[in-house]
Amino acid sequence: MNAHHDPDLEDVLQDDEMRRIASLLSAARAPEPPLDEAFRTGLRRQLMNEAWAMTEGRLSLWRRAFAPPGLAWAGAAAGLVLIMSVVIYTSLQGGGGVQQIVVQSPVDGDRSVAVAQPILVKFNQPMDHPSTEAAVQIMPATNVTFGWHENTLSVQPTGGTLAPNTQYHVTIGSGAKTAAGKPISSPQTITFVTTAPPTPAVTPTPRPTPTTALGEKQLTGLAGAQSLVAQWSSDSSSVYYVDGRGALNVILAKGGAVTVIAPDGASSPAVSPTGDRLAYIRNGKVEVLTFASGKTDELSVTPTPTLVDWARDRIVWAAADGVYTQADDGSSHQLAPLPATGGLVAVVSFSPDGSHAAYHQDQNLFLLDLASGKSTQIGQASATFLGWSPSGSSLIYATPDNDVVADLHGVTQSTLPAGDTTWSTQDAILIGGDTDILQTRPDGTNLGRISGGTFHFPTWAPNGSTFAFVRGGSLWVATAPALPPAPTVLDEASVVVDNFMKARLAVSADQANALLDANGKAAYAAGGLSLIIAGDPSFSRYYVLSSEVTGADPDTARFVVRLVLSHGKTDVSDQEEALTLVRDATSKQFVIDQATGGAHRELGKGAEVVSVDIQNDTVKVTFDSDLDPTTVTDGLTIVDSKGKKLDATASYANRIVMLTGLNLKDGDAYRLVVLTTIRDVSGQNVAAEYDLDFFGPTAKRHGNHQDSVTPTPSPSPSPLPSPTS
């Protein structure tokens, strides 16, 4: 073996054995250690930021390169109310003594800062504007403009808003000087985290309580009628009603003269589904008025009808012993018998689809299935029928205490306040009474009082905004305000995701587990994902990176959630979890059925994707940093499950890359790929390729209780018919 020959060590290695040992030591070379390139570039970036801060009188890197000088942020001064948060004291020698510079910001330490606001930095003494502005550094890289109001600096992103779900570090570098020319001795950093972009409200919105905001209008007296027996024309322009003398009349909703259709003995008016005819009972017979011709036909039906309606284009009527329709030859044909024993039977309504009849027997409510002839009791004794959902798949009945929404098997869907109800084509229910009127979703959400006053027997028009009602023995009409949009599948599922993540943040395994089904529990069992994340860095916050509806039967939604880990106040890394939620068939609530984990990513090492919005034709990718636009076009791609790149057009503005011209197929697997060629405005490349797997979205639809239908257009206006004798 060769002995070691190093002139440097000739007088140190005094014998062969020592030189042999030196040779052995030299023989081993350390291999290149594991190195995260993002660390190397991130540290360089930090150093350069610091170097710029150390260089007085010069603009900082990002500002020199991008920010238009002297742009004032006009609104910064207005309404400036600073909330004291962390106060940083820096001492410096002022003329004649020690003077403290206090740097404070209302957002320092805040972990839920709204994105649409400037970053306000307040100094306790006048500052030199150019040097202070030049000393400001922001991470992630952000183009900004400055405004001053007295001693407060307003830092406004040129894109108009801050990036969502992002931790910002705003450093006032040591290059900042007071107006007197004294520098800050060391950089001061303000740290805060922004919230997610605004999403549609999931929780009920507080409702205004106007006094007479519904435009109530008195149309006509009802001649002593104790209830409202009325039908709207299919174009919502007119109301057909029976007054206290048994006259069937019609009046325009906008007001005007009453037209008499049948002067007496009339009941049970029913407009045909196509809107072109009106059926009613008069003197034990069914009469049908055809609007276009003004002609009334009398149908000879047996047995004597008590209630008439339409099943598609066919007349159905109830008699004492059953439900009937008219056969092609004009004869009566029994669809289903009514119970022959027990107390008196009275059919009170046919469902809109003509499949069921509701009847009372004694003090009980039943549904009669006209196809099978079977009856089902609805509710307990004393239940009283109130109305149908627009599709006929649900009904409302009254108990002595409440109104109840139930399915056709009588299973309660929700409980509503007591009152007179009507269910609109827009899935809103009005509940009227002596003193006010309420509006609600069928599931009881969005319940609110919309006006005070007497509103008996409210009856929606097909347009879903106008309704008729009775007040003081007269017929009135009014217009109800639209309810906020019903919660979507994503709204409902995101509530579960939020609760799940909050439980984990609160180290409450029981609460988190309660939101998992068996599959979900297995995913977080031993050897799988960690339900409770312990240690340092610690789990400090989360945000939803993307969410999409991926199935409709049962409702299925997929969320990609970022779990952010922090050391002290600083976010240092994140990890992703993809959660699949399905609606439980029994409870109708979403549960987490599948969960998979993604890679850990170090933060602060180049631009990060913080939000992805997926539509069939467009994918919107939001970054935390302002990007170099020239790197965007080739930096983002979407590939299909075979790795084939999809054709898409990329456009960029304000941290958002829009990939348009896509044709994502429902349920197909895709991958968004963000390449390391993407560069932010400070010249920093994305640290490592980022991949996000997703599926072609299923068309979003409303949530569990939607029963709205599109109003049937009237084939022709409903003219006021000629009176008959």
Add this chain to the structure above:
Amino acid sequence: MSDPSRDDERELVELAKRDTRQFGTLYDRHFQQIYRFVYSRVREQTAAEDVTSEVFMKALKAMPRYQDTGRPFAAWLYQIAVNAIADRYRSLKTTQSLDDFHDLSVGGPALEDLAAHRDEVRRIWALVEDLPHQQRTALVLKFQEDMKIEDIAVAMGKSPGAVKLLIHRGVTRLREGADTLRPVE
């Protein structure tokens, strides 16, 4: 005759002293060796990143006060690194297997001798790990980083003679422990 690379480095250092925004080039030039050295001492990636960050941040801030003593700029960086490691990792016990660390695939002995040679190298570096901290640092800088005595002296804040003494004592102690390492002749 002056060394062109040294002249080039002096120029870069002078630029960075006047304007710290020029420090990036020096960082690019020396990052790898400092990171490698730090990693060799702390044996853990996150810790190596922390210490390396500290080294370069301190170097940047001290740049305007840097005095060229005629030694390579890297010697000064090593000095900061040695101090940072000593400050923060005085009590660190390395846990990583030396098998993972020392690359023994160097050329030299015939194949049949290679296994024995590897074993010997591995075991002598294991002995290095048991040396007092300063002897160990001196040996690492000399035999692993291949630095000159005078540069090691700068890095360790000692005289060249003191460094030689550390190396001498270190190798002597290794020799004492190496009697069992000698391969069978």
